[in-house]
Amino acid sequence: MLVLEKNALSEEIENLVGEFGKDRSALLQILQAIQGKHKYISDFAQQEVARMMDIHPVEVNSIVSFYAFLYSEPKGRYIVRLCQTISCDMSGKEEVAEAVQRELGISFGQTTKDKRITLEFTNCLGMCDQGPAMLVNEKVYTKLDPETAVNILSEIK
């Protein structure tokens, strides 16, 4: 990471700490904000959060590793989460999964070379009456079939 980028990130985290507060109870919100913008929380970002909030970096890392929606490794600009739980599974999730993998040339758990899309499985999204369902970042899509899923992913830039 360039020095300039590091400075910008530090400033950004400083602002977040200013906004949410230095109290430990603000930690998850701060990490969520960094995750939302950068799609991951780098080691440097974790250290900066720890420094500014006066907690040990390992504490910050233990939070990042605990929550499924926080990542310490770079991810794509769009994180696609396909529901793998039973109701979606029974309504055709496997076919959708195969189609998007074929289309993007990556498997679940991987990110496209251009860093556009990360494919992941997730657990029940609360859309079981309208499966198969997936999230693209925070947006939810339901009643997917292989074709609609592929179309949705080809439209996002």
Next chain:
Amino acid sequence: MIKTETLSKKRSGPVLFSEYKQGEGVKKALELGRENILFELKSSGLKGRGGAGFPTATKWMLTAASNSDKKFIVCNADEGEPGTFKDRVLLLEYPELVFDGMIIAGYTIGAKNGILYLRGEYEYMLKSLEDYLELLRMDNLLGENIFAGKDFTFDITIRLGSGAYVCGEETALIESLEGYRGEPRNRPPYPVNTGFLGHPTVVNNVETLASVPHILIKGGDWFRTHGTDKSTGSKLFSISGDCKKPGVYELPWGTSINELLNLVEAKNTKAVQVGGASGICLPKSQFNRVLGYEDAATGGSIMIFNESRNMLKILKNFMEFFVEESCGQCTPCRIGNIKLLEGVERIEKDDFTFSYINNLKELGRTMQAASKCGLGQSSPNSFISILDNFKDEIFGAKRKGEKNV
């Protein structure tokens, strides 16, 4: 006033999906006063709708009785049980019920702050919920001196989860709010004494809170006219799987599985999973059982499987879920779920003995007794009930038949 009336509501039901005007319940609450609210709530018999079924009035009374100067009301919208989506419907279509319920709770227990803990998967609702809160502030239904002159100050903030099923457990949820890993605490102390940041805290399910305004307006006795003696009122059921009309239904407690299957037009049903992955799986012979705390208890998740489904595959899906979602804090749950999944995989490969299977069921019962929180205490339910109730398919003649095809 907020024009909730203009939102077209096609749903109908005995309690939650009946007519309601935003603010009505709060107004009534302020007229009644704290003691009468608790009285109505107690006589209604309302119990927690998330699945655990703790009497709501007791929770509120315990917190109201504390003279701590800071208290919290937390609305648990971390709806993560597989097959559950009722809170989604309440938050999107009936936010006035949920927020009025929180305001009433705040007034009754003496809390100035309410927190809605929204699961990360529902982030897409955040904007509309925030907007709704802003409208409530403009109407002086939130903020200082709610309904002018009553000396009641209350506001609500929304906090997001980040993809952890275990945070639906109330003490794990509080840990998460405090900025820690969502690992359940030992209880006691209970949140009603030592909750968020050490202050007395009521944690209620979305549906529980949404029931309160109706109870105050129409009375606890009216509420009791719905449901059964031990399970009063109605329940939202999230119904998915093999049926023609999946969705959220409001039905009185005491409805039988058969009635429910008819309602959603399910055909050739082989099994019904009641209570999500952590619930139990019922075979046809038990479809006359009724939904309620006294018989088939559930937070509302109902998943329907027809004759074409493979029960072992379903069980595998559930066990994979628990292996992923166990927080890893206590050994019975962390290791136990892995062992149960291994068992399912060995049955799949025909690499097992019955003494091994019996050992696993015994392990499941140990997990039920020894796990620290509801996750590990309930995750063996589907393992045990599916292997017991569908043994012919999994171990017996039917399985052989399938193999010869």
